[in-house]
Amino acid sequence: MRAYGRRHRRWSRRNPQPLLFVPHESLLRLAMTAIGRALFRFRSEAAPICAGLALMATGLLLHHSHRTSWPLVALITAGATIATGLRRIPWGIERWTERAYAATSIAVGGGWLTAATALGSGHSPLPTVLVLAIIALGVPWWAHRRRRARVRVDRVIHAWPDLADTIGLNGSRVMSAVVDTWGWRARMKLRPGQSVADVVARVPAIESALGTRPGAVRVEQDPAHAGRCTMRVIAVDPHAGAIPWPGPTARTLADPIELGVFEDATSVRVPLLRRHALIGGTTDSGKSGVLNVVLGNLVACTDVVLWGIDLKGGMELQPWAPCLARLATTPDEAARLLADAVAVLEARADASSRGNSRVWETTPDAPALVIVIDEYAELVDTAPDAVGHAESVARRGRALAVDLLAATQRPTQKAMGGGALRSQMSVRVCLRVRERRDVDLILDKGMLTAGWHAHTLDAPGKFYVLADGHNQPRRARAYLVTDDHVRDTAARYADRRPELDPLSQAAIDRPSRALEPPKAPTADPESALLSALDEAPDGGLAIPELIKATGMRRTWIYDRLQAHAAAGRARQVARGRWKA
Numbered sequence: 001m002r003a004y005g006r007r008h009r010r011w012s013r014r015n016p017q018p019l020l021f022v023p024h025e026s027l028l029r030l031a032m033t034a035i036g037r038a039l040f041r042f043r044s045e046a047a048p049i050c051a052g053l054a055l056m057a058t059g060l061l062l063h064h065s066h067r068t069s070w071p072l073v074a075l076i077t078a079g080a081t082i083a084t085g086l087r088r089i090p091w092g093i094e095r096w097t098e099r100a101y102a103a104t105s106i107a108v109g110g111g112w113l114t115a116a117t118a119l120g121s122g123h124s125p126l127p128t129v130l131v132l133a134i135i136a137l138g139v140p141w142w143a144h145r146r147r148r149a150r151v152r153v154d155r156v157i158h159a160w161p162d163l164a165d166t167i168g169l170n171g172s173r174v175m176s177a178v179v180d181t182w183g184w185r186a187r188m189k190l191r192p193g194q195s196v197a198d199v200v201a202r203v204p205a206i207e208s209a210l211g212t213r214p215g216a217v218r219v220e221q222d223p224a225h226a227g228r229c230t231m232r233v234i235a236v237d238p239h240a241g242a243i244p245w246p247g248p249t250a251r252t253l254a255d256p257i258e259l260g261v262f263e264d265a266t267s268v269r270v271p272l273l274r275r276h277a278l279i280g281g282t283t284d285s286g287k288s289g290v291l292n293v294v295l296g297n298l299v300a301c302t303d304v305v306l307w308g309i310d311l312k313g314g315m316e317l318q319p320w321a322p323c324l325a326r327l328a329t330t331p332d333e334a335a336r337l338l339a340d341a342v343a344v345l346e347a348r349a350d351a352s353s354r355g356n357s358r359v360w361e362t363t364p365d366a367p368a369l370v371i372v373i374d375e376y377a378e379l380v381d382t383a384p385d386a387v388g389h390a391e392s393v394a395r396r397g398r399a400l401a402v403d404l405l406a407a408t409q410r411p412t413q414k415a416m417g418g419g420a421l422r423s424q425m426s427v428r429v430c431l432r433v434r435e436r437r438d439v440d441l442i443l444d445k446g447m448l449t450a451g452w453h454a455h456t457l458d459a460p461g462k463f464y465v466l467a468d469g470h471n472q473p474r475r476a477r478a479y480l481v482t483d484d485h486v487r488d489t490a491a492r493y494a495d496r497r498p499e500l501d502p503l504s505q506a507a508i509d510r511p512s513r514a515l516e517p518p519k520a521p522t523a524d525p526e527s528a529l530l531s532a533l534d535e536a537p538d539g540g541l542a543i544p545e546l547i548k549a550t551g552m553r554r555t556w557i558y559d560r561l562q563a564h565a566a567a568g569r570a571r572q573v574a575r576g577r578w579k580a
C-alpha cells in the first residue's frame with residue numbers, strides 16, 4: 001500500500017494534471033473537507049479548543065440524559081487528577097511541570113464537566129468559564145517547546161518519503177523519532193542496497209530538505225544492522241558554550257582519560273596506556289587545550305613520568321614544568337631527550353626479555369614514560385636527527401610503556417617525518433581542519449567519506465576522536481582548561497610525581513658516563529655546583545649535567561640542591577632541572 005502511494009506520488013509529479021473544476025461537488029462538502037484537513041494537520045495546535053468543544057458536547061449530553069450522575073463525574077475527576085499528579089498515570093510523564101499541567105487540566109476540565117452535568121453546559125457562567133479555561137490552559141500548551149518540536153518532527157516523518165525521493169534516498173523509511181533536549185533523532189531503515197555511507201554523503205542535501213542550519217544533521221550507524229542508522233537533528237548546539245574542566249579523574253595510566261563530552265552529554269573517555277596519540281587541527285583549533293586536558297590528568301597519575309618537548313620556546317608546556325621530569329625547548333635538548341627515551345626503551349626491552357615478560361607492567365615504582373610533543377612538525381624541521389628516535393619510540397614503545405603524545409597542525413608525510421610515526425598512533429583526535437582532505441591525514445584514509453567531517457567543526461575545542469571504543473563519527477567538545485587550572489593543578493601534583501625507575505634512569509646516565517667518564521672530584525665541588533647553576537640556561541641543568549660539573553655523586557647533588565633551594569640560592573625550573 002505504502003509502495004503504491006509512493007509510486008502514485010512519483011507518477012503525479014512527473015505527469016502534472018491540469019486543475020479540474022468539478023461542477024457537481026457541493027461547496028459545503030469541499031469546505032468541510034478543507035476544514036477537516038486543516039484540523040488534522042493542525043491537530044496539536046487545535047487540541048485545547050477541540051477539548052473545550054468536546055467537553056461542551058459531553059456536558060450537554062450528560063445533563064440531558066444523566067443529570068443526577070454528577071457525583072460520579074466528580075469522583076472520576078478526583079481519581080484521575082490524583083493518578084496523574086502522583087502516580088504519573090496514564091502517560092508516565094517524568095517532568096514535574098508537565099505532570100502538574102496534566103493534573104490541573106484534568107481537574108479543571110472534570111470540574112467543569114461535573115457542573116455542566118448538574119446544571120447544563122449553557123448555564124451561566126459555565127460558557128465563560130470554559131472559554132477562560134481554554135485560554136489559560138491553552139497558552140502553556142501552545143508555548144511548550146517539546147510539543148512544538150514533536151509536531152515538527154511528525155510533519156517531517158510524514159513528508160519523509162517525498163523528501164527522500166528528492167535527495168536520492170528513495171525507499172528509506174523513518175521508523176521512529178524521539179524529541180530530546182537538543183533537537184530530535186530518528187531511526188531510519190534504508191532500502192536494501194543502500195548503506196549509511198549513502199546517507200552520510202547526502203547530509204548537506206538532508207539539511208537543505210529539512211530546512212535546518214548547516215551542520216545540524218548527524219548520522220550514526222546502527223551497530224547491529226548495516227541497513228539502519230540514527231539521524232540526529234541538532235536544533236540547539238549542546239557545545240555552543242565552553243565546558244569547564246572538572247579536574248583530573250584518572251589516578252593511574254590504566255584509567256581512561258576524560259577529554260570532554262559528546263553531544264549526548266556522555267563523556268569522551270580515551271584509554272592511553274600502551275598507546276601513542278596524535279592530536280591534529282588547524283591553528284587555534286584547540287590542540288593545546290586538548291593537550292592540557294590530557295596533561296591535567298596525567299600529572300595526577302602516580303605511575304607516569306612526563307617529559308615534554310615544546311619548541312615554541314616552552315610557551316605551551318612551561319606552565320606544567322613543575323610536573324615534567326624534563327622539558328626540552330631547543331632542538332638539541334629535544335634530540336637528547338628522545339635519544340634518552342630510546343635508551344630507556346632499550347633498557348626496558350632488555351630487562352623484559354631477561355625476565356621473560358612481553359610487556360612492562362607500570363607501577364609507581366616502575367612508571368610509564370609519556371613524552372608530550374607540542375607541534376611535532378617543528379621538531380622534524382629543526383631537529384631531523386630526533387625523528388629517527390621518535391619513530392623508534394613509536395614502533396617499539398607501546399609494550400614497554402614509553403608512549404608519545406604529539407600535537408601537530410597538519411600531519412603530512414613531510415611534517416610527520418615520513419609518516420611511519422603517524423601509522424603507529426592508535427588514538428587520533430581531530431580538531432577543526434582547514435581543508436577537507438586533512439581529515440584523512442589526521443584520522444585515516446576514507447574517514448572524511450565515512451562522515452568524520454572535521455572541516456565543519458565551528459569552535460575551538462570541538463573534535464572527533466578515533467580510538468578503541470570510538471569508531472563512530474561523533475562530535476565532542478574538549479573541556480576548557482584555564483591558565484588558573486593549569487597553575488593550580490601543576491602546583492598540587494608537583495610533589496607527588498614519581499621518579500623514573502632505577503633501571504631506566506641508569507640507562508639515561510650510562511651514555512654520558514661511557515662517552516665522558518666522570519671527572520675526579522674538583523677541589524671545591526660546592527663552588528663548582530654554584531657556578532654551574534649560575535651559568536645554567538633558562539631551562540636549567542639536569543642532575544647528570546650537575547654530576548658532570550662537580551664530579552660528585554647523585555645523592556650529594558640532591559642534598560646540596562635542597563640546601564641551596566631552602567636558602568634561596570637555587571630553584572627547580574622544571575622537574576629535575578635546576579638553576580640559580
Ligand SMILES: Nc1ncnc2c1ncn2[C@@H]1O[C@H](COP(=O)(O)OP(=O)(O)OP(=O)(O)O)[C@@H](O)[C@H]1O
Binds near residue numbers: 243282287289
Ligand atoms: N575546549 C575549549 N573550549 C573553549 N575554548 C577553547 C577550548 N580549547 C581552546 N579554546 C580557546 O581557543 C583558543 C585557541 O586554543 P589553542 O591555543 O589550544 O589552539 P591551538 O590549536 O593550540 O593553537 P596554535 O596552533 O596556535 O597553537 C584559545 O583562546 C582557547 O581559549
